Amino acid sequence: MNNAKPAGGRRDSRVDTFPKLLLRNADIFAGRPAVREKDYGIWQTWSWTESLANVREIAGGLAALGLSRGDKIALVGDNRPHLYWSICAAQSLGAIPVPVYQDSVADEMSFVIDHAEVRIAIAEDQEQVDKLLQIRAKHPRLATIIYKDPRGMRHYAEPGLVGLAELQARGSEYAAANPEFFEIEVAKGKGSDVSVMLYTSGTTGQPKGVMLSYDNVLVTAENAIEFDHLTDQDEILAYLPMAWVGDHIFSYAESYVAGFCVACPESGATVMTDLKEIGPTFFFAPPRIFENILTQVSIRMDDAGWIKRKMFQFFMTHARRAGIAILDGKRVSLVDRFLYWLGGILVYGPLKNVLGLTRMRLGYTAGEAIGPDIFDFYRSLGLNLKQLYGMTETSVFICMQPDGQIKPDTVGIAAPDVEIKIADSGEVLVKSPGVFLNYFKNDKATAETKTPDGWVHTGDAGFFDHDGHLKIIDRAKDVGRLKDGTLFAPKYIENKLKFFSYIKEAVAFGDKHDHVATFINIDLDAVGNWAERQGISYASYQELAAKPEVYELIQSCVEQVNRDLATDEKLAASQIKRFLILHKELDADDGELTRTRKVRRSFVGQRFASLIEALYSGAARAHISTEVTFEDGRKGKIEADLAIREARCVPPTGATALKKAS
Amino acid sequence: MSATTRVIGEVLLKVEGINLSFGGVRALSEVSFDIRKGEIRAIIGPNGAGKSSMLNCINGFYHPQQGSITYKGQPRRQMRPHEAAAQGIARTFQNIALFRGMSTLDNIMTGRLLKMKQNFLMQALYWGPAQREEIAHREHVEKIIDFLEIQAIRKVPVGRLPYGLQKRVELGRALAAEPELLLLDEPMAGMNVEEKEDMCRFVLDVNEEFGTTIALIEHDMGVVMDISDRVVVLDYGRKIADGTPDEVRADQNVIDAYLGVAH
Numbered sequence A: 001m002n003n004a005k006p007a008g009g010r011r012d013s014r015v016d017t018f019p020k021l022l023l024r025n026a027d028i029f030a031g032r033p034a035v036r037e038k039d040y041g042i043w044q045t046w047s048w049t050e051s052l053a054n055v056r057e058i059a060g061g062l063a064a065l066g067l068s069r070g071d072k073i074a075l076v077g078d079n080r081p082h083l084y085w086s087i088c089a090a091q092s093l094g095a096i097p098v099p100v101y102q103d104s105v106a107d108e109m110s111f112v113i114d115h116a117e118v119r120i121a122i123a124e125d126q127e128q129v130d131k132l133l134q135i136r137a138k139h140p141r142l143a144t145i146i147y148k149d150p151r152g153m154r155h156y157a158e159p160g161l162v163g164l165a166e167l168q169a170r171g172s173e174y175a176a177a178n179p180e181f182f183e184i185e186v187a188k189g190k191g192s193d194v195s196v197m198l199y200t201s202g203t204t205g206q207p208k209g210v211m212l213s214y215d216n217v218l219v220t221a222e223n224a225i226e227f228d229h230l231t232d233q234d235e236i237l238a239y240l241p242m243a244w245v246g247d248h249i250f251s252y253a254e255s256y257v258a259g260f261c262v263a264c265p266e267s268g269a270t271v272m273t274d275l276k277e278i279g280p281t282f283f284f285a286p287p288r289i290f291e292n293i294l295t296q297v298s299i300r301m302d303d304a305g306w307i308k309r310k311m312f313q314f315f316m317t318h319a320r321r322a323g324i325a326i327l328d329g330k331r332v333s334l335v336d337r338f339l340y341w342l343g344g345i346l347v348y349g350p351l352k353n354v355l356g357l358t359r360m361r362l363g364y365t366a367g368e369a370i371g372p373d374i375f376d377f378y379r380s381l382g383l384n385l386k387q388l389y390g391m392t393e394t395s396v397f398i399c400m401q402p403d404g405q406i407k408p409d410t411v412g413i414a415a416p417d418v419e420i421k422i423a424d425s426g427e428v429l430v431k432s433p434g435v436f437l438n439y440f441k442n443d444k445a446t447a448e449t450k451t452p453d454g455w456v457h458t459g460d461a462g463f464f465d466h467d468g469h470l471k472i473i474d475r476a477k478d479v480g481r482l483k484d485g486t487l488f489a490p491k492y493i494e495n496k497l498k499f500f501s502y503i504k505e506a507v508a509f510g511d512k513h514d515h516v517a518t519f520i521n522i523d524l525d526a527v528g529n530w531a532e533r534q535g536i537s538y539a540s541y542q543e544l545a546a547k548p549e550v551y552e553l554i555q556s557c558v559e560q561v562n563r564d565l566a567t568d569e570k571l572a573a574s575q576i577k578r579f580l581i582l583h584k585e586l587d588a589d590d591g592e593l594t595r596t597r598k599v600r601r602s603f604v605g606q607r608f609a610s611l612i613e614a615l616y617s618g619a620a621r622a623h624i625s626t627e628v629t630f631e632d633g634r635k636g637k638i639e640a641d642l643a644i645r646e647a648r649c650v651p652p653t654g655a656t657a658l659k660k661a662s
Numbered sequence B: 001m002s003a004t005t006r007v008i009g010e011v012l013l014k015v016e017g018i019n020l021s022f023g024g025v026r027a028l029s030e031v032s033f034d035i036r037k038g039e040i041r042a043i044i045g046p047n048g049a050g051k052s053s054m055l056n057c058i059n060g061f062y063h064p065q066q067g068s069i070t071y072k073g074q075p076r077r078q079m080r081p082h083e084a085a086a087q088g089i090a091r092t093f094q095n096i097a098l099f100r101g102m103s104t105l106d107n108i109m110t111g112r113l114l115k116m117k118q119n120f121l122m123q124a125l126y127w128g129p130a131q132r133e134e135i136a137h138r139e140h141v142e143k144i145i146d147f148l149e150i151q152a153i154r155k156v157p158v159g160r161l162p163y164g165l166q167k168r169v170e171l172g173r174a175l176a177a178e179p180e181l182l183l184l185d186e187p188m189a190g191m192n193v194e195e196k197e198d199m200c201r202f203v204l205d206v207n208e209e210f211g212t213t214i215a216l217i218e219h220d221m222g223v224v225m226d227i228s229d230r231v232v233v234l235d236y237g238r239k240i241a242d243g244t245p246d247e248v249r250a251d252q253n254v255i256d257a258y259l260g261v262a263h
Helices: A018-028 A048-064 A081-092 A106-115 A126-138 A164-177 A181-188 A214-227 A245-258 A268-278 A287-303 A306-327 A334-355 A372-380 A443-449 A490-498 A524-534 A541-546 A548-566 A601-607 A609-617 A654-661 B051-058 B081-086 B104-110 B120-125 B129-147 B163-176 B193-210 B221-227 B245-250 B252-259
Strands: A033-039 A042-047 A072-076 A096-100 A118-123 A144-147 A161-163 A194-200 A208-213 A235-237 A261-264 A282-284 A362-365 A385-391 A396-400 A419-422 A427-431 A456-464 A470-475 A503-509 A516-522 A576-581 A621-629 A635-646 B011-022 B025-036 B040-044 B066-071 B074-076 B089-092 B181-185 B213-218 B230-235 B238-243
Touching: A018 A048, A018 A081, A018 A181, A018 A214, A018 A245, A033 A048, A033 A081, A033 A268, A042 A048, A048 A081, A048 A164, A048 A181, A072 A081, A072 A106, A072 A126, A081 A096, A081 A118, A081 A181, A081 A194, A081 A245, A096 A106, A106 A118, A106 A126, A118 A126, A126 A144, A144 A164, A161 A164, A164 A181, A194 A214, A194 A245, A208 A214, A214 A245, A214 A396, A235 A245, A235 A268, A235 A282, A245 A261, A245 A282, A245 A396, A268 A334, A287 A306, A287 A334, A287 A372, A287 A524, A306 A334, A306 A372, A372 A385, A419 A456, A443 A456, A470 A490, A490 A503, A490 A516, A490 A548, A503 A601, A516 A524, A516 A548, A516 A609, A524 A541, A524 A548, A541 A548, A541 A635, A548 A576, A548 A635, A576 A609, A601 A609, A609 A621, A609 A635, B011 B051, B011 B213, B025 B051, B025 B066, B025 B213, B025 B230, B040 B051, B040 B193, B040 B221, B051 B181, B051 B213, B081 B089, B089 B163, B104 B129, B104 B163, B120 B129, B129 B163, B129 B193, B163 B181, B163 B193, B193 B213, B193 B221, B213 B221, B221 B245, B230 B245, B230 B252, B238 B245, B238 B252
Parallel strands: A033 A261, A072 A096, A072 A118, A096 A194, A118 A144, A144 A161, A235 A261, A282 A362, A362 A385, A516 A576, B025 B238, B040 B213, B040 B230, B089 B181, B181 B213
Antiparallel strands: A033 A042, A194 A208, A385 A396, A419 A427, A427 A456, A456 A470, A503 A516, A576 A635, A621 A635, B011 B025, B011 B066, B066 B074, B230 B238
């Protein structure tokens, strides 16, 4: 093991790009693992030296293909070492990598490839190559397609198709003919250059290409590493799309800066198994994954024997009381400490082991609000899970939660070097070293998002609490008012609904209406298991969603939310009056969710307009026929007749009532 | 989209004048056709046409009363299934025949049985050459798992898998034997459209990547016409057409057999 530990320290200003960092890492970390991938059932590991050798070869191959400074190169595929190396190889030649969401339908991908003026694309396998060939037919600028996995590619006679192995072989030849070319090219790069272009999935309109410089990405990564004490001993599982800024920062930028190892799962479907095998120390997941894991645990505990169930309940109750305080370094009585220690042996330890979180030192969650119950569950187990607030345009980090001051309903304090102010409209504005350069070929959007003096409009509405922690309530543009003038924050209501394990997704309506009404998507796992225990049989999602018993179950959740809302001074009048359970899951392929799985509110509003009308017309049932898109682009149709239910509303209580009393 | 450069070689298997009956029931009468090396050959026909019986004759489950089967230039009449397997013929079944309590990995591993040389004791002790052998076989099996994209179910007992995946595991087990001739009995029966497309892709990939000759049975015409090189059509135990998908599709006998004809 290497004793040199530069990580966490301030940057050597000469090392201002990722290729330079790679050269540094190959020097100081040398034989330590840089990246792993599970292939043919076995974890393969590449050291920093080997990573450098691969990057050198790919860069040589790309240079031989004529990739020059400023060219854009697209990367399409799951998280793979070769794709991460390709990013660095492109950067070392001064080209700009553009990771693309690999599961996006051909139209979306086509837009990005064309808009970014991509000349060379690196794809994972035949499926992606087929998509790219289709795109090339329309946008011939895309001259060369490189593929990693040769399977099924043997008989492709199209020009401009190159296997990655061949590219690397050409790269070695090129390097032999041009010794030192790599070092020379790398030395030409500087911190103010564009390092990467990331397309935002965009809740509205076409995706926008966010251009981030090395300074943006590097400085934010360094700050975050320092804030949360990451070192070269950490390890992360890279399983979220490479095109998403979070993955780029956590699995690429932070790994290069701190020198920790990135593990790539075998396939999208094996992530949970791979997680268990790798046991990452640093783990990012959007709230829905933490929710899913907890749902799985709850389901399995419900099915467990009496002793196990009682033990689990007892120690989890104790963990909720004492665990979080222990994690936050607060004073806890000796008895509680002892019980927590015992629980660690009997319950928490084995549970963390099953989930693959035994070694987890730092966990982040972001993107959506996480349910306080879910958040506390993980923290009470002693896992340092934190919320994070950020966006692509600020190289992620806006707010972070410092150790010991973590609250479930706020996103923490401003990250290092970040300034935040709240506009009169309630919108959060940010200025930081991570603020993006501009949107590629979209000055109008740049001007709308970024002020000339560098403040970014986040589009989120929020406020600071008395401890200086930021609390986000909703998208600024989504905050509306009911006809009687009551404040209506749809996301706030939806999140409260989604905190129930039975509800996977919810969409609330109410702006300019008399009352609030919602669509609900049930969670097939949780409701399915519940139905099984109730002896309710069903054949499909659609059938289960329409069961009267399921409606009863969901109604009780909705009414609980109403009781919660009743205690809130501002939002008491925005209780849910009517709801229905949708017959299909909202899906990104149908355009109802973004690629990062956020609801596209206006699109859902249009698509299910007839249902919304029924919600406000007082009808007891509504008919709907919707078109669905399969992954290969074919379309089908589903029809359904949905019931609409009324939920009981509660007169405002709690805060308001108490205030009047005092 | 892709230019085909596949090589269809000489005749690998030839059946001539096959007659097979069970008591008074004539399952096959006077059926003759051949399968060339490297091709995808489909045997189609309505229910009860004798397709599975034909396949069972080829791999030695049934012994036809008359006719000859020539495999790799060797004529034979009576052959047992294990002899067929040893000569490089592997198959899957219409009703999945996997070990339901065993994992995907173990099921596919059983397909390597004929390639294992070490004796029982050595294997039980997992020692020396037996260990090396098992590691080599496991590597091969992992390649198949990767090929069929079933990494996520590697350790799941097969009985817990959905039908479409079980079919894929069964294909995996057949591939584990590294067959020269692969017999697939209704590989797409009972699948939804998406599963069928996946299976077609795998069948084509097996043929292209490993050069395996494939004979497959289907009663769904549409699927088969897209992927096979030549098609034999059986009806009531008789061969009524033989040729490329286009020829077969235009054949009046075939149209009558599938759509029915007024007598």
